[in-house]
Amino acid sequence: MSVSQQLEEIRKAAMGELDGTNNARELEAWRVRYLGKKSQLNEVLRSLSRLSLEERKAVGAAANRLKADLENELSQKEQAVRQDRLVASAGERGIDISLPGRSFRAGRLHPVTQVYHEINDIFISMGFEVVEGPEVEWDYYNFEALNIPKEHPARDTMATLWIDSEAESGGRSRLLRTHTSPMQIRVMEKVRPPLRIVVPGKVYRYEATDATHIPMFHQLEGLAVDEGITMADLKGTLYEFARRFFGEDRKVRFRCDYFPFVEPGVEMAIECAVCKGEGCRLCGSSGWIEILGAGMVHPRVLERVNIDPEVYSGFAFGMGIERIPMLRYGINDIRLFYGSDLRFLRQF
Numbered sequence: 001m002s003v004s005q006q007l008e009e010i011r012k013a014a015m016g017e018l019d020g021t022n023n024a025r026e027l028e029a030w031r032v033r034y035l036g037k038k039s040q041l042n043e044v045l046r047s048l049s050r051l052s053l054e055e056r057k058a059v060g061a062a063a064n065r066l067k068a069d070l071e072n073e074l075s076q077k078e079q080a081v082r083q084d085r086l087v088a089s090a091g092e093r094g095i096d097i098s099l100p101g102r103s104f105r106a107g108r109l110h111p112v113t114q115v116y117h118e119i120n121d122i123f124i125s126m127g128f129e130v131v132e133g134p135e136v137e138w139d140y141y142n143f144e145a146l147n148i149p150k151e152h153p154a155r156d157t158m159a160t161l162w163i164d165s166e167a168e169s170g171g172r173s174r175l176l177r178t179h180t181s182p183m184q185i186r187v188m189e190k191v192r193p194p195l196r197i198v199v200p201g202k203v204y205r206y207e208a209t210d211a212t213h214i215p216m217f218h219q220l221e222g223l224a225v226d227e228g229i230t231m232a233d234l235k236g237t238l239y240e241f242a243r244r245f246f247g248e249d250r251k252v253r254f255r256c257d258y259f260p261f262v263e264p265g266v267e268m269a270i271e272c273a274v275c276k277g278e279g280c281r282l283c284g285s286s287g288w289i290e291i292l293g294a295g296m297v298h299p300r301v302l303e304r305v306n307i308d309p310e311v312y313s314g315f316a317f318g319m320g321i322e323r324i325p326m327l328r329y330g331i332n333d334i335r336l337f338y339g340s341d342l343r344f345l346r347q348f
């Protein structure tokens with residue numbers, strides 16, 4: 001029998017036998033028999049040196065082709081056996097592996113957190129530093145140092161959740177901060193101008209809820225103090241924020257407002273996203289939604305932290321964070337953010 005015939009015989013026998021193998025043990029035996037060191041094929045390969053150059057080329061190529069084919073067939077058969085084994089074992093356990101799998105739900109950040117990060121990034125890019133402060137605050141920082149002494153009517157505009165009663169605390173009451181403005185004082189006590197900070201965080205008010213009010217919400221405080229800061233810097237900064245967040249076309253309105261810790265004080269409102277200024281339930285028919293209070297830091301506030309108001313001036317603003325995504329996406333009720341309705345939350 002010529003070597004080529006011998007190779008053909010090996011191929012036929014190997015393929016025939018491979019068809020009959022059904023498990024890993026039989027496959028291993030097959031591999032040893034047809035591809036192992038003592039296999040016929042290996043013998044042919046070893047005997048190539050005894051052939052003439054011409055024969056060696058032809059027979060060598062055919063033997064290598066056969067070896068590659070057998071290896072290929074073996075690996076396919078191994079896969080098929082593994083698959084059959086899987087199906088059989090799933091069947092034994094009553095699992096139907098032809099059913100489509102359950103899709104994996106990836107978690108994501110809450111829409112308010114997403115916006116919180118985005119707003120921080122805008123102010124960071126304008127040179128502001130992000131700092132955070134305590135949610136349980138002293139009366140002194142929340143009111144007193146901000147020019148809101150006891151009995152001041154401005155205290156009524158922020159219904160407060162107190163932790164200590166007046167009598168218990170001996171005049172040093174703690175409360176849940178009603179705004180992020182106390183951080184103006186905490187920062188200015190420690191850092192000398194020039195300074196530019198934003199303070200995001202939770203604030204609390206003892207208030208009835210409606211479409212734009214909830215008792216726990218987020219604010220972002222901004223404060224810049226330096227020589228020569230004017231109202232133009234405040235407006236420029238806030239316009240730039242509104243342009244970047246809401247786009248060029250959104251209308252922005254500034255109006256006079258009163259906060260005891262700024263002079264003069266303003267409020268900034270954005271054209272309502274739901275009615276585009278026409279007037280609706282969300283904006284109370286006005287076409288505008290107020291997003292922040294702001295103004296020039298009151299000289300008395302600067303004096304209290306030993307910053308000379310004759311040399312330095314500053315601006316401050318306090319923004320309600322939840323109202324910002326409401327205005328961007330046209331969300332008509334602030335309570336949706338905290339209702340834990342996944343159909344709502346998954347949209348962001």
Ligand code: FA5
Binds near residue numbers: 219259262290292
């Ligand atoms: C203040 O809290 C001032 N600290 C803002 C400030 C800072 C003025 C620095 C001057 C200088 P006001 O109470 O208006 O102000 O609240 C600021 C923003 O918080 C409002 O414009 C509004 O967007 C949001 N806000 C107020 N109350 C609620 C509430 N109950 N639910 C959701 N957002 C609210």
